[in-house]
Amino acid sequence: MNAAPTPTAAPVDPDLNARFVRWFREVAPYVHAFRGKTFVVAFGGELVQAGALNVLIQDLSLMSSLGVRLVLVHGSRPQVNEQLRLKGISFQFDRGLQITDAAALECAKEAAGELRLDIEAAFSQGLPNTPMSHAHVRVVSGNYITARPVGVIEGVDFRHTGMVRKVDTEALKHAIDHGSIVLLSPLGFSPTGEAFNLSMEDLATSVAVALRAEKLIFLTDAPSIVDKDGNVDTELAREDADALVAQGELDAGTAVVLRHASRAVKLGVARAHLIPFDLDGGVLLEVFTHDGVGTMVVEDTLDDLRAATIDDIGAIVQLIEPLENDGTLVRRGRGSIERDIEKFSVAEHDGVIYGCAALYPYAGEKMAEMACLTVNPQWQGEGEGDKLLRHIESRARAAGINRLFVLTTRTAHWFIKRGFVQGSVADLPKDKQSHYDRSRNSQVFIKRL
Incomplete structure (x- = not known):
C-alpha cells in the first residue's frame, strides 16, 4: 500500500509578507x-x-x-x-x-x-x-x-x-x-x-x-x-x-x-x-x-506645521534615523536634537508627525541653513516636502534672513527644481565653513528669499 503523501507547506510570497508588515x-x-x-x-x-x-x-x-x-x-x-x-x-x-x-x-x-x-x-x-x-x-x-x-x-x-x-x-x-x-x-x-x-x-x-x-x-x-x-x-x-x-x-x-x-x-x-x-x-x-x-x-x-516641542523628539528621531543610517543626513543623535529642538518644525496629521525640518540661522550674515528636511516615505509624493520648505522659508523671512542654504549629497535635483542654485563652500557663512565636513563632500545649494 502506498504511503500517504507528505503534506507540504504553502509557498511563501515574500512580496505579500513585506506588504503586510509595511501596512x-x-x-x-x-x-x-x-x-x-x-x-x-x-x-x-x-x-x-x-x-x-x-x-x-x-x-x-x-x-x-x-x-x-x-x-x-x-x-x-x-x-x-x-x-x-x-x-x-x-x-x-x-x-x-x-x-x-x-x-x-x-x-x-x-x-x-x-x-x-x-x-x-x-x-x-x-x-x-x-x-x-x-x-x-x-x-x-x-x-x-x-x-x-x-x-x-x-x-x-x-x-x-x-x-x-x-x-x-x-x-x-x-x-x-x-x-x-x-x-x-x-x-x-x-x-x-x-x-x-x-x-x-x-x-x-x-x-x-x-x-x-x-x-x-x-x-x-x-x-x-x-x-x-x-x-x-x-x-x-x-x-x-x-x-x-x-x-x-x-x-x-x-x-x-x-x-x-x-x-x-x-x-x-x-x-x-x-x-x-x-x-x-x-x-x-x-x-x-x-x-x-x-x-x-x-x-x-488638519495638516499642521508647527514649532517642535520636547515631546516631539522621539518622532523626529524615528523620521531621520533611517536617513542617517544610509548617509543621506548627518548623524545628530538624540541629545543634539534635544538641544536644538527650538530650531525644528514638524508636520503633523491627525496627531501623527510625518515630517520635520530645522532652521539654523546665521543672523550676522542674514543666512540660514535648512537641515533635516524629512518626510515619512508613506507621505511622499503628495507635496508635503514643499509645504515644509515653504514653512521654513516663512520662518527665515520672519527672522530677517534673505538667503537659505542646504547641504546635500543625494537630493540636489529636488532643490534645484525649487529655486535653489549651486554654490560653493566659500559662499557659506564663516562659522559654517569652519565646521564643513569635507569627508561627506556635500553639495551647497542656496536660494534667495
Whole structure:
C-alpha cells in the first residue's frame, strides 16, 4: 500500500509578507493615537436595509478591540416608513424636520426596537474563521437621552417630533469606561415620560459634543463630496463646509449631514467624517490611513506645521534615523536634537508627525541653513516636502534672513527644481565653513528669499 503523501507547506510570497508588515507598521501610529479615544459612529436605517450591517459590525468590533471607545447611533427612517406602509398609512418620512403623529411614533418605536435587536445580535456573532471569532463585545442601551418637543414652528405643531435636551454624559462615560459599546436609538424621553422621535443626525451630534468625542463619523447613503476636479474632497475646513452647504448644490442628504458635521466641529468635536457606507471597510480606511476615503471636517486644515516641542523628539528621531543610517543626513543623535529642538518644525496629521525640518540661522550674515528636511516615505509624493520648505522659508523671512542654504549629497535635483542654485563652500557663512565636513563632500545649494 502506498504511503500517504507528505503534506507540504504553502509557498511563501515574500512580496505579500513585506506588504503586510509595511501596512501593519503604517497603521501602528493611528492605533497608538486613538487608543482610549471616544468615537461616535452614526448610520441610517438605509445601511441595514442594504445588508451592510454585518460588515460594519465586524469593523467596529475590531476598532473596539484596539481600544477605541464607541458610541453607536442608528437611524430608522426606511424601517419606520415600512411600518407605516404595512399599517396602511400613506405618510412617509423624508429627510428634514417632519411632523410625527401618534401613529408614526408607534411605528418609530417598533422600528427602533427591531433595529436595536438586530444590531445587538450582529455584535454577538462568534463564528470561527470570521473577524468576530473570539470577540466578546458587550453592547448596552438605555435612557441616556432626555428630549424635548420641537413644538410649534410658524404655526405648525410638530407633535411627537423632538430634539435632544440633555445627554446623560456621566452614565455614558461610565458605560464606555467599562468596555461597553453604547447603542442609541433615535428616541428620547421627557421627564414626564413622553417619547419623542429624534433625528439621527441631531442625536449623534449632541452626543459627540457632550462627550467631547475625538471623532463623529457619519456613514451615509449619499454620494461622496468631490472637488472641482471630480476627486473626493478628503478634508474640509469648517468654514468651507458651511459655504458648501450655503451654495445649495448638494443633495438633501449630504447637506443635512454636512451641516451637522460642521456644527459638531464648531462645538468642540475634533473631527467629523462623512463616509459612504457602500465602501467595504470604509470606517477602517478613513480612520487608519493618511488620506482616508471620505470627507473629514475640521476647524481648520488638519495638516499642521508647527514649532517642535520636547515631546516631539522621539518622532523626529524615528523620521531621520533611517536617513542617517544610509548617509543621506548627518548623524545628530538624540541629545543634539534635544538641544536644538527650538530650531525644528514638524508636520503633523491627525496627531501623527510625518515630517520635520530645522532652521539654523546665521543672523550676522542674514543666512540660514535648512537641515533635516524629512518626510515619512508613506507621505511622499503628495507635496508635503514643499509645504515644509515653504514653512521654513516663512520662518527665515520672519527672522530677517534673505538667503537659505542646504547641504546635500543625494537630493540636489529636488532643490534645484525649487529655486535653489549651486554654490560653493566659500559662499557659506564663516562659522559654517569652519565646521564643513569635507569627508561627506556635500553639495551647497542656496536660494534667495
